Amino acid sequence: MFTSCSASPGPEDFAPAYPAETARFHDLRKDMTEPVPSTELIEPGVLLLASGGHSSPPTHAIEADGRHVGLEPMIAEAIAESLGLTLKWQAMPWKDLYPTVNAGKVDAVFYHQAVLPERRSVVDFTRPYGLFNEALLVCDDSAVRHPEDLRGKRVGALMNTTNMKLALALDGVEVVEYLTFDKMLDDLRDGAIASLVDDEIFLDAYATRGFRTAFAVATENQYAIAVKKGSPLRERFDGAIADLIASGRLEAIWKENIPGYTFTTPEPHPDRGVPEIAQIVRATFPPK
Known part of the structure; x- marks a missing residue:
């Protein structure tokens, strides 16, 4: 779990002005503070995320005891915390990630998902959490x-x-x-x-x-969370990511895990061919 911030940010922690795209997602925050209905989740009260089965530090590593560590797991923990959910992981081969989320066996895929037009045809993506x-x-x-x-x-x-x-x-x-x-x-x-x-x-x-x-x-390249087409969780993730950006928590997680690389606020941009x-x-x- 991310421990550099002493408490979760409240509404007073957010400045009134953001880039237009961030503001659009931030407007969803009111809805995000409501409990996530059990009908939107595989398991009530739990955020079940799929990852690949191999370690790829510094973004995502799986330790011998099964713990997920690195940039992505810390962001996932912060998102789950903001949504009032307990985080769980299910590791699997890369080829099984999208079939598993589309079959409704996990809530989302959070594992090095660069946004590509070909992938957009299969799943929905959240706003990016990193460039x-x-x-x-x-x-x-x-x-x-x-x-x-x-x-x-x-x-x-x-x-x-x-x-x-x-x-x-x-x-x-x-x-x-x-x-x-x-x-x-x-x-x-x-x-x-x-x-x-x-x-x-x-x-x-x-x-x-x-x-x-x-x-x-x-x-x-935009890295984002992949969800089943039409899943209401996409907007909930968008709101949570926008909050992490606005509070500075996303930047702090980035600097803790990959300090040698400059943090750029991950605003969505058109696909580049x-x-x-x-x-x-x-x-x-x-x-x-």
Whole structure:
């Protein structure tokens, strides 16, 4: 549980002016203070969230005793607290996350859910609780430090991810699709690809394993909570996240878990396709 704040924020703790999108969600707060009807939950009084079965620190790790720790679990605890619910987790393979929430077996999915149009067709997403940038991982002895250094080379990315969009936005590279990160990392180590794309915060763990980050791109991928289509819980989550932003609690949780990365208020923004991401790359890295 988050312990840096001595008490849950009350109405007097919120300043009257917010960005328009935050204010829109904040207006839901009155409804959020009402008890969550048992008809909206799998188990009365309990918020049952699904996660993947693997640890991915610093955002979400599962310890040996089954406890969920890191950025996402701390945000989830704060949301459950604001809704007056007890938090429970159910870990499962990634492929089972959406089928499980759509079958009504969990209340929501809270596990590295980058918002993508393809995913919006299957589930509803809350407003984002974080904006995450991406980076290119290379071997320590690689000369790659700029997107132009990758021209004519092979770059790996996981299929159907925001990372794939960035790979496709790089000029002159051959994009290689992967189903698993482990296989992609093995190919990078063996020289089958020159680089791979992943969210920047996950790549720090490889700095002492023969790899380094070549460069990062401010793609600001939106991470959000996924719920079943039409679920009334989406608005309840939206209101709770807006409260965490307005009170400063979300920023405090971010800084506690990933202090090396600047917190940006996670306002919703339109989905960015390959052309938009290519523009970001060009603006960030002028021609050499």
